[in-house]
Amino acid sequence: MASNTKLPQDNLTRRQYKDDVYFMSVALMFAKKSPDPSTQVGACIVNEGGEIVGVGFNKMPDGCEGKFPWKHDTEDEDPLNTKGMYVCHAELNAIVNKTSVDVKGCTIYVTLFPCNECAKLIVQSGIKNVVYLSNKHKERNGTKAAFRILDEASTPKNIICRQFESKQDVRDLLDSIDPFAE
Numbered sequence: 257m258a259s260n261t262k263l264p265q266d267n268l269t270r271r272q273y274k275d276d277v278y279f280m281s282v283a284l285m286f287a288k289k290s291p292d293p294s295t296q297v298g299a300c301i302v303n304e305g306g307e308i309v310g311v312g313f314n315k316m317p318d319g320c321e322g323k324f325p326w327k328h329d330t331e332d333e334d335p336l337n338t339k340g341m342y343v344c345h346a347e348l349n350a351i352v353n354k355t356s357v358d359v360k361g362c363t364i365y366v367t368l369f370p371c372n373e374c375a376k377l378i379v380q381s382g383i384k385n386v387v388y389l390s391n392k393h394k395e396r397n398g399t400k401a402a403f404r405i406l407d408e409a410s411t412p413k414n415i416i417c418r419q420f421e422s423k424q425d426v427r428d429l430l431d432s433i434d435p436f437a438e
């Protein structure tokens with residue numbers, strides 16, 4: 257993005273905006289690793305020094321791959337036959353995969369607005385910023401509860417939660433990568 261163009265999100269510095277594009281791209285790359293056939297989610301945790309300290313995507317618990325169904329709860333009356341009972345969410349995996357002692361003060365970039373269980377995890381782990389891409393499940397009660405949790409919680413300051421609005425800049429960044437360039 258040229259340095260004299262208007263930032264899509266006016267309240268961000270140019271540096272913050274470029275970081276958003278970069279780290280959301282990383283979250284998207286990790287989403288691609290998810291085996292969930294319907295919704296692939298990626299998360300990338302960044303510390304206050306701008307270093308990535310955790311990444312994750314939604315997947316079955318280690319050792320359980322291929323042993324539990326990927327069916328949605330609308331596809332089977334028995335909840336034990338649906339993925340919701342088993343799948344580890346992207347945010348959970350990013351937090352438990354952390355390479356630092358903790359994730360206090362960090363920013364989590366996540367490709368889908370967190371559910372209520374992930375919102376709890378985010379708060380309790382001390383993450384202070386949430387940047388999300390899609391909010392396609394905004395009508396779900398879990399999402400509504402997550403909004404409330406993130407709105408009320410303080411870790412110790414209020415959590416700042418915002419939607420990433422610059423999909424085209426992510427596309428441009430990913431398109432510009434040429435690993436075979438001489």
Ligand SMILES: O=c1ccn([C@H]2C[C@H](O)[C@@H](COP(=O)(O)O)O2)c(=O)[nH]1
Binds near residue numbers: 371
């Ligand atoms: O905060 C979240 C919410 C959901 N996920 C995962 C869990 C599932 O694998 C999918 C959602 O599937 P749908 O078919 O769209 O209901 O996303 C997550 O990782 N983090």
